[in-house]
Amino acid sequence: MKEKLLFRESVRGIVEYVLKTGSLDDRFVSRGRAVDGTIAHGKLQKDNELIYENYEKEVRMKHEFHKDDIILLVDGRADGIINENGNIIIEEIKSTYMDLSYLYEDYNLLHWAQGKFYGYIYCIDNNIENITIRLSYFNINTDQVRSFDHVYSLKELEDFVHDLINKYLEILTLKESFKAERDKSIKELQFPFKSYRKGQRELAVSCYSSIRKKGILFAQAPTGIGKTISTIFPAIKAIGEGMGEKIVYLTAKTITRTVAEEAYIKLFKNNLKFKVVTITAKEKICLNNEVKCNPDDCVYAKDYFTKINDVINSLIKSNNIFFREEIIEYANKYKVCPFELSLDLSNWCDGVICDYNYAFDPRVKLKRIFEDRNEENILLIDEAHNLVNRAREMYSCTLQKSKVMGVNKIIKGKVPKLYKISNSINKEMIHIRRELEEINKKFKYHNEEYKELIKLLRAFINEADNYLVKSKGTEGYEEVLEFYYEARNFISASELYDKEYTTILKSDKSEFSIKIFCINPAKNLRKVIKNTYSSIIFSATLSPIKYYVDLIGGDEESFKLRFDSPFNRENLSTYVYPLDMRYVNREKNIDILCNIIYKFINEKKGNYMVFLPSFEYLYKVYSRYIDIYGEEGTLIQEENLSEIKKEEFLKAFNEDANIIGFTVVGGMFSEGVDLPGDKLIGAIIVGVGFPMVSIENNIISEYFKENGFDYSYTYPGINKVLQSAGRVIRTENDKGRVLLIDRRYKSPKYKFILPKEWEVEEYKFSCKK
Structure with a gap:
């Protein structure tokens, strides 16, 4: 039977x-x-x-x-x-x-x-x-x-x-017939390379073991191990054995999603049968002239729900890959919205590749995947060092008084009931601002909710509903609509408010703002992570691991692993020069710094990147450097660089080009950039990567008490440093040099948190006065 x-x-x-x-x-x-x-x-x-x-x-x-x-x-x-x-x-x-x-x-x-x-x-x-x-x-x-x-x-x-x-x-039967084919292919699936790199087998085995135990794994796996394939492969094997139902690969950047797709393609070439979809942000995949998702303005929106079941049925019968290009192709063929198509396909696919926010952000979370069936998900969270700050953004929200004033000007004399409420919101914000005036300060923070403000925002939303239904196309409509959603987001953040939050009041000459700030996102992240079948949280720079376990929602039962680099230690030469790079002394050391940079890059010709603490300091150092040594062979990163300008910057790093690129630590060139071989032979990292001093970072420091300064400044900073250094050695044949310039690297704390495989030497440099 x-x-x-x-x-x-x-x-x-x-x-x-x-x-x-x-x-x-x-x-x-x-x-x-x-x-x-x-x-x-x-x-x-x-x-x-x-x-x-x-x-x-x-x-x-x-x-x-x-x-x-x-x-x-x-x-x-x-x-x-x-x-x-x-x-x-x-x-x-x-x-x-x-x-x-x-x-x-x-x-x-x-x-x-x-x-x-x-x-x-x-x-x-x-x-x-x-x-x-x-x-x-x-x-x-x-x-x-x-x-x-x-x-x-x-x-x-x-x-x-x-x-x-x-x-x-009907569609369930179709899905099941594919599942039998899928599981057979998984059983026969071989690792897509002839041999494992150093640490790669151990990482794959640890992932599989954690999934089998329905556990949470935090893994620091340096560049070169092959993190992506070493997490996807064991997760697929687990799926084939009935452990979990769906693999969700979460990333912070587009480039990392591409790497995940490439890993799946390697497995498809080994005859894997597995349906995988990539979810691309609506703005980046929209086929309409502008993002207007309604039947009057977009043919891809018209009758979408009426058509989509037949489209899904047809696609899953004959296709396994639904990456960006494929989604666009099918959306054009069937005249359906590509973004919504990817969301609907995610319900029927075995693997999903998407941004963090689709799992964690309450405003855009995929409910069918992360609420109804989260216990069936195997989460693979890549570049997890990015998740802490991203999560703080997801669970925080700011309300600006200028936006309220803007709404008041638009609706005054036109919508009396709505104006009365928005004016009351303005008055309430003036009342709250007096707290700053009474203490004669520009900012204040405390763990307090402003319930009267929330009540007024709710009233505004209720009354604005009628206005926004009837007034589309009128002057100022979009500004009112924008504030409407900001009010809703503020209310949404307030519903999560607890001891892990604070409220920041900030005032200057032209603006007053109230920010609900999530200090510690661990509780919110844990709600998702703990309810999955298993979660694998990994990065090349997950150090110190306790910091990430604490803030991403792990606990004592979470598995923790650290892998050494698979590359030959001798391939990377690491140096430190103890120049005082504290903020108060940076300015006076610019000339010495320029001399050190010039000497270091001329000891071994090739392409280098110099990572500086901020754009302000970058411009000062670069300006002085070209004054002394000339502009030839130099590049500088501009602020707010477009994708085209970014590509142009990177294309200059050809082999034997002898280019020196001045950029910022923690910026777009310090992560997700791959310049193997002689395209980049060295990096000079100035400072310890501290985030900018801010109210928020000081609040974090205060909240975590004895660990506070490290949690708000030291550890996020060293992560940016390690990411920048990681641009130099990309393959087992690469050789390169890294120079760290800051006297703090000589302290016991930094000696402890720098990678153990780095054999750091003091850089010999004498400044001739």
Whole structure:
């Protein structure tokens, strides 16, 4: 007897896949998705607990559907179940900013669908013939509720649900037939190289072991080990053995996504059958003349939801690779939005390559992947040293008084109700600003929420809904819309507020701002990472590892590994010159610095990069350098360099060119740049890479107490230094030189945190006065 195949899917996943129709439309009317729907649900559920004697919230429900050799286990949580004198009511709650008077019973039939699905499961489980489904709309700003009730028979619900299930099973059957082919190819898959590099096998084995144990691994794996293939390969092997369902490769930069794609291509050449999609930002992949996702302005948005199921069905039958070029090709062929196509394909692919924000940022997180099914994900987080600062940005938000004033000018005399609220927001910000005036300071920070401000922002959002629906195309509309979303983001950040946050008040002559600042993102990151099947967190510069474990959301149970460079130590010569590069003394040492640079690059001819602490200092050093030695053979990085200018800068580094490029540590040329062989033979790194002194960094320093200065300045700084140095040796045949210029490198702290394989010598230089 053939063994039955078990699949799992959420109620929401099935309903949205089968029933959604129509066009993409990002115009305001369809953007009213609640940023804090969970909070709204909780408020109504709390009220219901007081009103009804027999009330249950967030009720887990599941049911198995059998067809041929397939078992489909469907589960989900009903928002509420009310037992009112034996009359059972299944409540589906939808949060909204809309005025509830605009809503009617059949406003959105999809909203009824989940409730009907739960109603069917309840009827089957409890052997009842009729049930009431209640659809309740909750206005987030006013706390008002409007509900609609409808009584359904079991037969009505059975017909509805089974129609959904049969349509969903069509593509599920297709996916399963591919899965058998996929698993067979994984079983036969060989490592795509004849031999492993030093440390590569150990990294691959450690990844596989961590996945098998459903653990979290932090791995510092230097350039040259082959991190990408050494994490993807064991993850694929694990998938083939039933450990996890999806590999999500998260990156911070486009170049790293390309490396991940190349690793998959190598495995495809070894006959791997595996469906992989790359998600590219909407602005970078849009095929329209401008990013306007609505049926009036974009042919790729028109009837998108009506067409997409057939498109997906066709594509997954015959294709495995859905990288940027392929997505564009298919989007043109079927006239569908390429960005949305990649998102929808991600639900059906075995591998996803995307930016960090799709996993962690609450504003753009892929809910189907990271909420409904996160426990099935194997996360591969590359260049993880970038995640700490990126996460702080994701969970922080700033409100500027000038933006409020701008809105006031636009709507004054035109929209009285909205103006009254926005003017109240302005007055509240003036009131808050007085806190600075009272202490005669330009900034202040404390762990305090401004609840009255949040209340007014909610009121603005509620009232702006009506204005933005009706006023498209009027003068100043886009500015009001922009502030509307800033207000929503501010509210969203406030919902996460706890002891890991602070509020920063900052004032100058022309601006006053209030910033909700996430000091420690670990708690927010941990919510995602801990709930995955397994997470592999890796980088060439994950040192000291405790810092990253603390801030990315690991714990004592997390696995931690550090690998030595696979390259011959003798290939990299590392020197230090103890010049005083503290901020207060940089200026007076420019001439000495120029002399050291000139001497170092002329000892061995070739291409060099000089990494300086800031653009301000870069321009001063470069200007003095060319005064002394001339401009020939020099390049300087400009601020805000375009992609074209960046490519031009890098193209100058030809073999035997004898170019010296002046750039900034931590900038675009200190990471993700590959200049192998003689294209780059040396780097001179000036300073210890400290981030700019700022209110935020000082807050971080204060928050982490005895570790504070290191967590805010030392460790982020040394990471930038190591990344810059990592540009020099890219392959096992490369040879190069690195000169560190700062007397702090001679201290015990820096001797401890610099790579153990570096045999640092003191650079011999005497300054002739």
